[in-house]
Amino acid sequence: MAYVLTEEQQMLSDSARDLFKAAPVALVRELRDQDNEVGYSQDLWKEMVEMGLNGLLVSEENGGMDFGWRGMGVILEECGRTLSNSPVLTTAVAAHIIDRYGSEEQKAMLTEIITGGKSITIALRSTSRMSADECIVTADGDHYLLSGTKQMVANANTADYILLSALSDGVEQYYLIENSDAVQVETERYMDSRMYSRLSFDSVKLSQSALVGVAKAQRAIATTLISGLNALLSAELLGLMTEAFERTVGYLKERRQFGVLIGSFQALQHRAADLYSEIELVKSIVIKALDALDDGDPIATAYCSMAKAKASKIAQLATNEGVQMYGGIGMTDDEEIGFFMKRARVAAEQFGSMSYHADRFARLSSY
Amino acid sequence: MSLEDFRKEVIDFIEANCAESMRQPMVKESDTYWGGRNATFQNEDQERWFTAMAERGWTTPTWPKEYGGGGLSKAEAKILKQEMDKRKCRPPLLSFGIWMLGPALLQFGSEEQRQQYLPDIIQGKTRWCQGYSEPGAGSDLAGLQTSAISDGDHYIVNGQKVWTSYGDKADMIFALVRTDQSVKKQMGITFLLVDMDTEGVSTQPIKLISGKSPFCETFFDNVRVPKANVIGEENAGWTVAKYLLTHERSAISSAVDADMLTPLSYYAKNSIGVDETGVLKDSILRSDIVEWEIDAAAFKFTLERINEEMKAGQAIGAKSSFMKYYGSELNKRKYELRLQVEGADGLVWDGERTNEGKVARQFCRTKGNSIEGGTSEVQLNIISKHILGLPS
Numbered sequence: 002m003a004y005v006l007t008e009e010q011q012m013l014s015d016s017a018r019d020l021f022k023a024a025p026v027a028l029v030r031e032l033r034d035q036d037n038e039v040g041y042s043q044d045l046w047k048e049m050v051e052m053g054l055n056g057l058l059v060s061e062e063n064g065g066m067d068f069g070w071r072g073m074g075v076i077l078e079e080c081g082r083t084l085s086n087s088p089v090l091t092t093a094v095a096a097h098i099i100d101r102y103g104s105e106e107q108k109a110m111l112t113e114i115i116t117g118g119k120s121i122t123i124a125l126r127s128t129s130r131m132s133a134d135e136c137i138v139t140a141d142g143d144h145y146l147l148s149g150t151k152q153m154v155a156n157a158n159t160a161d162y163i164l165l166s167a168l169s170d171g172v173e174q175y176y177l178i179e180n181s182d183a184v185q186v187e188t189e190r191y192m193d194s195r196m197y198s199r200l201s202f203d204s205v206k207l208s209q210s211a212l213v214g215v216a217k218a219q220r221a222i223a224t225t226l227i228s229g230l231n232a233l234l235s236a237e238l239l240g241l242m243t244e245a246f247e248r249t250v251g252y253l254k255e256r257r258q259f260g261v262l263i264g265s266f267q268a269l270q271h272r273a274a275d276l277y278s279e280i281e282l283v284k285s286i287v288i289k290a291l292d293a294l295d296d297g298d299p300i301a302t303a304y305c306s307m308a309k310a311k312a313s314k315i316a317q318l319a320t321n322e323g324v325q326m327y328g329g330i331g332m333t334d335d336e337e338i339g340f341f342m343k344r345a346r347v348a349a350e351q352f353g354s355m356s357y358h359a360d361r362f363a364r365l366s367s368y
Numbered sequence: 369m370s371l372e373d374f375r376k377e378v379i380d381f382i383e384a385n386c387a388e389s390m391r392q393p394m395v396k397e398s399d400t401y402w403g404g405r406n407a408t409f410q411n412e413d414q415e416r417w418f419t420a421m422a423e424r425g426w427t428t429p430t431w432p433k434e435y436g437g438g439g440l441s442k443a444e445a446k447i448l449k450q451e452m453d454k455r456k457c458r459p460p461l462l463s464f465g466i467w468m469l470g471p472a473l474l475q476f477g478s479e480e481q482r483q484q485y486l487p488d489i490i491q492g493k494t495r496w497c498q499g500y501s502e503p504g505a506g507s508d509l510a511g512l513q514t515s516a517i518s519d520g521d522h523y524i525v526n527g528q529k530v531w532t533s534y535g536d537k538a539d540m541i542f543a544l545v546r547t548d549q550s551v552k553k554q555m556g557i558t559f560l561l562v563d564m565d566t567e568g569v570s571t572q573p574i575k576l577i578s579g580k581s582p583f584c585e586t587f588f589d590n591v592r593v594p595k596a597n598v599i600g601e602e603n604a605g606w607t608v609a610k611y612l613l614t615h616e617r618s619a620i621s622s623a624v625d626a627d628m629l630t631p632l633s634y635y636a637k638n639s640i641g642v643d644e645t646g647v648l649k650d651s652i653l654r655s656d657i658v659e660w661e662i663d664a665a666a667f668k669f670t671l672e673r674i675n676e677e678m679k680a681g682q683a684i685g686a687k688s689s690f691m692k693y694y695g696s697e698l699n700k701r702k703y704e705l706r707l708q709v710e711g712a713d714g715l716v717w718d719g720e721r722t723n724e725g726k727v728a729r730q731f732c733r734t735k736g737n738s739i740e741g742g743t744s745e746v747q748l749n750i751i752s753k754h755i756l757g758l759p760s
């Protein structure tokens with residue numbers, strides 16, 4: 002696998018960039034200011050569905066485009082640049098799991114997901130620390146009963162389906178369920194202006210066909226979900242920090258103090274140059290993680306956690322430096338740099354925090 | 369030949385020529401081979417590994433075959449490196465000729481000069497040193513004052529260089545000299561090759577904080593140097609000098625990369641130990657090590673990526689400043705951690721048990737990484753100006 006994009010991936014990247022141009026950061030602000038309950042633009046979501054983005058990780062046989070993780074990464078990177086929110090991350094990844102492991106019945110759902118725009122949210126272990134699952138599944142005749150809670154489930158207020166993990170006899174299993182009235186959804190707006198929910202299940206009845214994949218496949222599903230979601234979030238963070246950095250450098254070339262451009266101050270130059278260097282590293286590790294997933298290389302597990310830990314850290318640095326170098330105006334709600342900071346913090350916590358992933362990498366390296 | 373066949377050939381070649389002892393970390397000075405007129409091999413294994421590599425021109429894998437280089441494509445050279453790394457093979461030859469002068473000769477040397485100098489670099493016959501810095505010209509390199517006055521078809525060189533690494537061991541020096549005092553400082557510099565055996569050249573070793581003394585003061589006292597030894601044009605040496613620096617900087621970052629073959633966590637596990645779940649016993653140090661290892665891997669991938677993004681033959685330019693900056697800071701961080709990892713043993717300075725205080729001395733030596741080849745601050749200046757386009 003190469004670091005440089007193929008022609009096909011480059012075209013995908015270009016059309017994604019065009020698409021998200023219509024959804025600038027101003028749109029995030031608008032949705033927030035309207036107290037929009039959905040938290041993302043449904044028009045944009047429609048266009049994303051039309052582009053087939055929900056099927057990027059699905060085989061052609063099942064109606065997808067099979068662009069692979071690297072291709073999906075290109076989309077998330079563009080989302081990161083404009084802070085564009087949508088259910089595409091979780092829907093596309095869940096569709097991939099269905100494509101790889103799902104039953105025939107579940108695969109039959111792929112059409113309405115890819116072309117019909119039905120969305121899926123994903124609820125992994127309970128918190129961003131990824132501690133043991135608090136959801137439990139027990140057998141009840143020809144049904145299962147699901148009880149427990151989940152936190153920070155993105156877009157669960159609008160999702161049609163939920164892909165979730167739960168413990169069955171102490172073993173982590175994955176279920177695809179409808180987001181029905183039986184599920185209690187308490188939704189809050191987070192710092193990044195997006196909607197996240199706490200889900201509670203009180204003996205919710207699941208049919209046996211809700212289980213995704215055979216018993217043997219559960220570990221592989223868990224690994225793919227944790228690795229894949231985090232590699233893609235890292236790609237989003239890469240886009241986010243690149244945009245924040247470019248804006249900051251732009252400001253250094255524009256703002257004057259003491260009769261000169263502030264970009265001529267060496268104290269700021271060196272910090273900008275250091276940040277540039279760090280972002281170069283993030284770019285490489287993100288590509289490496291996505292490529293390893295595409296290659297089915299077992300090292301992907303380590304690379305994805307490395308990518309998430311590093312991308313989270315540098316996104317933090319880039320957005321902090323951004324706010325500082327903008328000065329007072331960086332602290333205002335009018336200036337967009339703050340939106341980047343807020344999204345960076347939330348993305349860093351989703352599906353495993355920075356320290357969870359640093360620890361995961363160390364354990365995988367046997368220390 | 370397909371790349372897969374090439375890989376097979378490389379593996380067979382390594383297995384046949386690189387003895388087990390050449391796959392151990394280089395600990396003693398004599399474990400490294402620098403070549404040159406007075407060089408001797410440490411043992412047969414070292415000689416066999418070097419000779420086999422030099423015969424194929426693989427001491428310089430991508431240099432053109434016409435000068436004795438390996439003539440390998442980028443993809444082939446990558447395979448060679450991968451297979452050598454995998455087996456932790458020592459580099460067969462360390463050489464300023466390979467890292468610095470060679471690329472400059474390929475770019476700016478006349479055909480005659482290339483024929484004259486490149487084969488001897490590849491075959492390890494000439495050992496080169498670098499005469500850039502002077503007591504009054506470090507970061508402000510263009511302020512150098514060593515003068516070269518025209519005298520027929522020769523120059524008479526007078527002045528002093530400093531921090532000349534291995535000046536006392538080298539056969540030849542590539543030096544920057546002032547040939548015009550009357551113009552803007554960058555415009556009066558010439559890039560000149562001088563034989564260290566010429567009358568009037570002398571060196572004086574300087575002791576480093578590591579206790580070793582691989583660098584010298586170098587004095588030029590009425591040294592006669594043929595004008596044929598100018599690379600590029602007279603007074604156009606600054607361009608050559610800067611080009612060479614970009615190669616020096618990428619070489620420093622690759623050396624850092626090569627030194628990372630054994631992970632820090634390996635040493636940490638050995639000296640600190642792990643608990644029953646396999647986790648390193650010192651949890652605070654562990655998190656610093658994790659952070660470092662992630663950075664080290666990401667840096668390695670970045671070197672690969674930059675290498676791939678560059679079209680064949682394209683100059684690396686200011687990117688080399690980023691590589692040098694990050695690589696040297698990374699190496700310093702590594703040895704700070706290594707000292708903590710080793711505890712008391714890392715502090716020993718003398719004696720066989722610790723290979724003459726290898727870790728402590730190496731720790732001290734790494735502090736020079738962010739000074740040699742242009743300081744970290746100078747690299748950040750270059751990134752700001754030439755990559756980010758920030759105003760001066």
Ligand SMILES: Cc1cc2nc3c(=O)[nH]c(=O)nc-3n(C[C@H](O)[C@H](O)[C@H](O)COP(=O)(O)OP(=O)(O)OC[C@H]3O[C@@H](n4cnc5c(N)ncnc54)[C@H](O)[C@@H]3O)c2cc1C
Pocket residue numbers: 497498499500501502505506507508530531532533534583736737739740741742743744745746749
């Ligand atoms: C181990 C080692 C090996 C070396 N080998 C060689 C060799 O073989 N041949 C050779 O020619 N030279 C060699 N050098 C010399 C090296 O290139 C110089 O030391 C280096 O360029 C710095 O110059 P200086 O020592 O004069 O420091 P100075 O230039 O005096 O710098 C002092 C401090 O000021 C800072 N500073 C200077 N200018 C600026 C600026 N514009 N902005 C911000 N900060 C600035 C520097 O970053 C540094 O921290 C070697 C050095 C070392 C340490």
